Amino acid sequence: MGQNVANHASHDDQRTRVAVIGTLAEFHREPIPYNLGALVRLVSELRPDLLCLDLTPEKWQRGDFDGLPPEYREALLPLSHQTDIVVVPIAGQHPPAEPTAGGWRGRAIAVLRRWLAYLQRTAPNPAAVVEGPRHHLADLLYEAMAWLAGPETYRAWKAHTDYLSRQVLEVARRDPGRRILVAVNLRHCHHIRPALARHPGIRVVPYTQL
C-alpha cells in the first residue's frame, strides 16, 4: 500500500501531508477552560482536505451522532458540514469499550481517569492537549489504563489503533497529495504517527505545518 502511495507522489512536496491531533474527547462533558469553539477555530484555520475521525462508517451514513463525544458532535461534524472539509470515518465495526477492571485494578483505572480529566480541565486551550507535555502524560496514563485492564483489552485497543492507521493509509492511497487531518483520542497518536511515517508517500507533520 505504501508503495502505491509513493508511486502517486514521487516528489517530497507532492507527498500526502498528514497531521494527527490527539484529543481528550471523552472528558469534554466536564467543565473545561475553553469551549469547543476554540477547536472549531483551530481546524477551520487548518482547513484540511480530508478529516479522518474515529467514527464507524455505519454511524456516519445513518447520521447517528448521539453517542459520539461532543468534540465530534458539536464541533468537527458541524464544521465539516458547512465547509469543504470531507469527513472520512475510519473506525472499524466494533470499536473497543473504555478499559475497565475489577478490584484494585479498577480502582487504579478510576484514579487515572480522574488525572486525565484533570489534565483536560486545566488545559488552557486545545493546542495544550493536541501536543506538548500534557499530551505525552495523558498518553502514558491511557497506556497504563489499558495495561491495568488486562491483556485482552490492551490487545483490543492496539488492534483498533492499527486499524485506524491502515484506514488513514488507505485514504492517502485513494487520494494522494492531499492534506489529511486525523483527529482521534490522543492514546492513538503515538502509534499512528510512526506507522504512517514509515510510508514514503506520506509526510507526517505537526498540525501547525499542515
Added chain:
Amino acid sequence: MPGTMADTHLVIFAHAALHREAWRALLSGQPGIRLAGAAGDLAAVTSFLPAGQPGAVLVDQSPPRPDLVRRLKAAVSDCGLLLLVNTYDLGEVIPLLQAGATGCISRDSPVGDLARGIIAAGRGEIVLPPAIAGRALAALARGESVGEPGAGSVADLVEPLSDREAEVLRLLAQGLTNKDMAQTLVLSVRTVEAHLRSIYGKLGARSRTEAALWAVKHGHGLPE
C-alpha cells in the same frame, strides 16, 4: 498553510437595511466565508467583489424575480448568485436558473446548509437539494435549456471517461455540489474538481451546467 482553499467573498443583496444587517450578523463569522459587503442596489454589489476571487451574491428578495437575476448576472458575471426562496417550486426555480441564478436555498434551511450553499455557489455549482436539482436539470435538458451542450453522443467523445469520471458525472447530473460528490466518493473536493475539469474537456462542455445537461440527456443522472 499552502494549498488551502480560498474563502468565498460574499455580498448580500437585500433592499431592506435591517435584513442586510441581520444577514451580516448571521454570516460574518462563518468558516470559509468572507463577508465583502451588503448592498441594496446593483451598483454597490460590483464594488464589493474583488476580481479573480471566488465570489457569491446572496439575494434576499421575496419573491425572487428573473429580471433582477438577469441584471445581477450582467453586473457580476463571474459570481455565483444564490437566491432565497420560500419553496422549491420548479415553476419558480427554472426561470431563475434560466435567468442566470446559480442556485436557490429555502428560507427554512439551517445556517450550516446556507453557508455551504454560499461556498458552492461561489464556485459556480448548482445549489439545490439533489432531488430538486435532478428534476430541474431534467426539465432544462428537455428543451427549456440554458445553453446547448457542446458534445454529442458517448461515441463522439474524443477520449472515453474513466470509471471515476463516469461516477462523478453521474453525481453531477443528479445535481450534487462538489462537496456532496466528494463526501459521497470519500475524496477531497480538489480531486473532484480535477475530475470535473477532465470531464469538461472530454465532453467539450464550456460550463458545469452544459456538462450536467449533457449527462442528463445521455442517461448519466440515473441512480445506480
